[in-house]
Amino acid sequence: MSRCPGWEALDVLEAAPDGPVAFCADLSPAGLLAAYRAGVYPFPASDEYTRALNEVVFADQVQEGGIRLVGEEPADPFAVSWWSPDPRPVLPVSAAHLSRSLARRLRNRLLWSTSLDRGFERVLRECRGDRAPLWLTEELIASLIRLHELGHAHSVEVWEDGDLIGGVFGLRVGSVFSMDSMFFRRPGASKVAVSDLAARFAQAGGELLDAQRDSPHVRDLGCILLPREQYVGYLRRTARDTRPMPTGTLPARRLAQPAASR
Incomplete structure (x- = not known):
């Protein structure tokens, strides 16, 4: 899986226009601000079913590198999807x-x-x-x-x-x-x-x-x-x-x- 060390290393211009551009469990103030500065906003899973659905639907795209994993934290990244729609x-x-x-x-x-x-x-x-x-x-x-x-x-x-x-x-x-x-x-x-x-x-x-x-x-x-x-x-x-x-x-x-x- 392709993982970025942080939001500054993610090029959202390469991402699909109508789906999540990344998964990352880091919702800390610093992480959140860095994401907004990169043009990305979060959509946390509301429950375990939604988290599991993220993994089922998008795991292949993550594996292929079309959707990136951001950060190095051990927490489950599929708990939070991150979006940057185009347009x-x-x-x-x-x-x-x-x-x-x-x-x-x-x-x-x-x-x-x-x-x-x-x-x-x-x-x-x-x-x-x-x-x-x-x-x-x-x-x-x-x-x-x-x-x-x-x-x-x-x-x-x-x-x-x-x-x-x-x-x-x-x-x-x-x-x-x-x-x-x-x-x-x-x-x-x-x-x-x-x-x-x-x-x-x-x-x-x-x-x-x-x-x-x-x-x-x-x-x-x-x-x-x-x-x-x-x-x-x-x-x-x-x-x-x-x-x-x-x-x-x-x-x-x-x-x-x-x-x-x-």
Whole structure:
């Protein structure tokens, strides 16, 4: 089997466009950050059946070298698959906008506010919820919380009368922000969270929000498809941009105004 010593030695451009590019059990904060910098994100197996299915379905490709094993840890690599789709759905921050109907609701009657990093773990737990498959494992959550403490992972929260009604979280790599998950408890709240993230990230020099997996929902947010080669090249060019995003609780209705007037 072909094994890479670390993510820096993995060339994702050689991998298949629509399947896992690697297996690696290392979900440590350092390992997770290195993977995101390489353009790869994790999908932990939710149970032993899923882990075994990974091995049954992909063992031959691993043996042939089409899918790599990363790291030298003794833990079972098939417990976590790692993905780098080609093409990649991304949202340029300059193109982020709310639908006319949602913008009108914010202007006229929705007294929502937004914040940055005010409830990171709460957003993670809400995103986890009772979703299946349960990819947000406790091990992954612990590493994400540590990366948040180190300033690499962030969340945006949407509030209504003190209640958390929506949010989004992910990791920043330079001027790319990779959105891991989002949730809503009021219609439109997750879209407001993404729009707020785009606005704050733009002020910090950010340029792309990465939606990771293509779907009708992310297309509805305005995402476009970027070839993986361009996405990975973008990560490599911008990895050293560390200007912080602005903090503070702000009225969500500002997002319903033209970008130039916010």
